[in-house]
Each structure stands twice: as structure tokens, then as C-alpha cells.
Amino acid sequence: MVRLLETAGPVTATGDGAPLALRDRALLEFLYGTGARISEAVGAAVDDLDADEGTVLLRGKGGRVRLVPIGGYAVEAVRAYLVRARPGLAAAGRGTPAVFLNARGGALSRQGAWAILRRAAGRAGLPVDGPAAVSPHTLRHSYATHLLDGGADVRVVQELLGHASVTTTQVYTLVTVERLREVYATAHPRARG
Numbered sequence: 001m002v003r004l005l006e007t008a009g010p011v012t013a014t015g016d017g018a019p020l021a022l023r024d025r026a027l028l029e030f031l032y033g034t035g036a037r038i039s040e041a042v043g044a045a046v047d048d049l050d051a052d053e054g055t056v057l058l059r060g061k062g063g064r065v066r067l068v069p070i071g072g073y074a075v076e077a078v079r080a081y082l083v084r085a086r087p088g089l090a091a092a093g094r095g096t097p098a099v100f101l102n103a104r105g106g107a108l109s110r111q112g113a114w115a116i117l118r119r120a121a122g123r124a125g126l127p128v129d130g131p132a133a134v135s136p137h138t139l140r141h142s143y144a145t146h147l148l149d150g151g152a153d154v155r156v157v158q159e160l161l162g163h164a165s166v167t168t169t170q171v172y173t174l175v176t177v178e179r180l181r182e183v184y185a186t187a188h189p190r191a192r193g
Contacts, residue, residue, distance in 0.1 A: 030044075030056075031139040033073060033075075033143075034058065037061075040058045040162075042112075045098060046099055049070075066160075121133075121134035
């Protein structure tokens with residue numbers, strides 16, 4: 001995840017390509033930092049963000065709305081984008097409230113966001129094609145897995161992801177159980193019997 005996020009562009013980008021580099025970094029940090037679906041990220045409006053509180057209102061499947069915390073790295077990247085890049089991009093458009101804008105000032109599409117992720121993955125040396133390809137869901141999966149690995153309750157992760165059923169969320173615990181087995185096998189004196 002770190003390699004992917006760092007190749008999206010620095011939060012301090014300057015020059016001709018800076019607005020798009022700042023947007024790309026903000027988008028990827030936002031996706032990983034909130035666990036948002038790609039449609040939720042590109043559908044987020046500026047008024048849905050509260051950078052001071054570190055939260056965002058996400059509109060998910062079935063019209064469900066949830067308030068999700070945004071991690072510090074994502075807040076920093078989104079702030080840099082909103083202050084130094086979005087106004088210039090918005091000037092080319094017709095005044096959309098969307099957080100993430102394309103080069104013409106319109107709302108970034110799902111396909112546009114996907115392309116940003118693919119380019120960043122390619123620069124990071126990560127697979128962009130085939131069954132192991134990095135996808136928007138990779139960031140969501142990593143978000144959930146890292147929360148669970150860090151000790152988060154599965155019900156809390158369910159709420160953060162906007163899952164209607166905890167059964168859907170429990171898919172992410174499989175990776176965590178594997179990690180527990182690894183730790184057990186290497187740390188417990190009776191595990192290697």
C-alpha cells in the first residue's frame with residue numbers, strides 16, 4: 001500500500017502536472033484511508049468532507065449513508081489538493097460540487113479513477129492485469145484487513161465499510177486468521193510439534 005500511495009505523487013507536487021498529481025495522491029489516500037468504494041469516492045461532494053474533524057459522509061449501496069473517519073495522511077493529501085489544485089481544475093468546468101475533478105473541471109468518473117489507480121500501480125511495479133491486478137477493491141480490502149489486523153472489532157469494520165451484513169465483512173477476517181496462524185506457529189513453544 002505504501003509503495004502504491006507514494007507513486008501516486010507527492011503531497012508537495014509543483015509544476016505543470018501538479019494539480020493532477022495532487023488529485024491522484026488525494027484520491028488514492030482517500031480510497032485507502034476511508035475504505036470507500038470507488039463510486040462513493042467519486043460521488044463525494046466537497047460539503048461531505050470535514051477535514052477539521054477528519055470525517056466524510058459517504059453515500060453507499062442502497063442509499064445508505066455513513067460517516068467515516070479519514071486518516072491523517074488522507075486528510076493531508078485531500079487538503080493539499082483542495083487548496084492547491086482543485087480551484088484551478090474547477091475553473092475549467094461548470095461548478096460541480098464533486099471533490100475529485102477531471103482535467104476539464106468536471107466530476108471524475110469511475111473509469112477515470114480506475115485509470116489513476118492503474119497508472120499508480122504500474123509505476124509502483126504492481127500488477128495491473130490478470131487475477132492479481134490492483135483494483136479499487138484492493139484498497140478497500142487492505143483497509144479492512146489492516147483494521148482487523150490492528151485489533152478493530154469486525155462489527156466496527158462492518159459499519160465503516162457500509163456492509164448490511166457482518167457476513168460480508170467476515171470475508172476480510174480470513175487473511176487475519178492466516179496471520180494469526182503465522183504468529184502462533186513462530187511464537188508458541190508447542191506450535192511446532
